[in-house]
Amino acid sequence: MRVAFLGLGIMGQAMATNLAKAGHEVTVWNRTPGKLVEGAGIAPTPAASAQGAEVVWLCVSDTAAVEQILFGTDGIDQSLTDGMIIADSSTISPSATVKFAERVRAKGVAYVDAPMTGSKIGAANGTLIFMVGGDAAIIDRLNPLFAAMGKKIFRMGETGKGQATKLAMNLQIALIFEGFAEALTLATKLGVDPKQLLSLIDATMVRSGVVDYKGPFILQRDFTPNFPLRLMHKDILLTLEAAKEARVKLPALETVEEIYEMATEDGHRDLDYAATLTLLEKWAGIQVKSEAA
Ligand code: NA7
DSSP: OEEEEEOOSHHHHHHHHHHHHTTOEEEEEOSSTTOOOTTOEEOSSHHHHHTTOSEEEEOOSSHHHHHHHHHSTTOGGGGOOTTOEEEEOSOOOHHHHHHHHHHHHTTTOEEEEOOEESHHHHHHHTOEEEEEESOHHHHHHTHHHHHHHEEEEEEEESTTHHHHHHHHHHHHHHHHHHHHHHHHHHHHHTTOOHHHHHHHHHHSTTOOHHHHHHHHHHHTTOOOOSSBHHHHHHHHHHHHHHHHHTTOOOHHHHHHHHHHHHHHHTTOTTSBGGGGHHHHHHHHTOOOOOSOO
């Protein structure tokens, strides 16, 4: 398919690469020039990238970035033609998504929100899991593209429901990780070897994908970003905003948000979100390290 791919960050770069590798005709655009994707053309503006494209795929930081690319100067809306599909894999506001979809629908353009999970490794391996909102027939047309970038796709309902689901998923990741980080901090302070604690967790119902994934990085003190703290913080703020709009109270997430705020003040915004652990360590006066390591 002829695809314009906009946003070559940690996730987008790998996703566009997999699309080109699968034989799709890909044209990329990134705000900061100079990023390349093997096998893909480069466009100077969002509008230019979308010219002649069947599908325009976005993967940028936040709601404002998506709005800018769609409707700002040299935005995609200048190149929209009847029958085109816009797919957005950024994690952004569900209510803004619905508004963006309404605006492009007037030009005969379908809008699918397709945020994903699987982190940097899933993007590189083409094993992302997409949670998608939009018309079922339109999503079917995107299947060859989903197949090139991911291993599973879940349709969650109409446009906006993919983003709503993504916020509910990241809410759990943030809270599960916080529980894990607090347990590691307490156990270490009380003299338990964290490596031994991880072995026990692995054998019990406390085990989770989040713990499996983050445990080894923590034992190696490796906080290089797979999912940057600044983006998880952005998602937490989005979730609290969506909850407020829907009149839902999320007291645990509100507390965890403050930890992300303080970790940001400590200069950790570009590290992995697992670096929120270092704040707990600072308060406890310990470092989670295995004696056996
Ligand atoms: P990154 O690695 O932080 O990349 C963000 C991308 O978004 C990058 O290409 C940025 O361009 C682009 N960006 C940011 N702001 C803008 C604006 N205002 N206009 C155009 N482009 C912009 O994020 P990830 O790849 O890890 O994640 C992307 C999304 O998936 C995000 O929503 C996550 O929560 C999930 P730059 O290179 O800085 O010019």
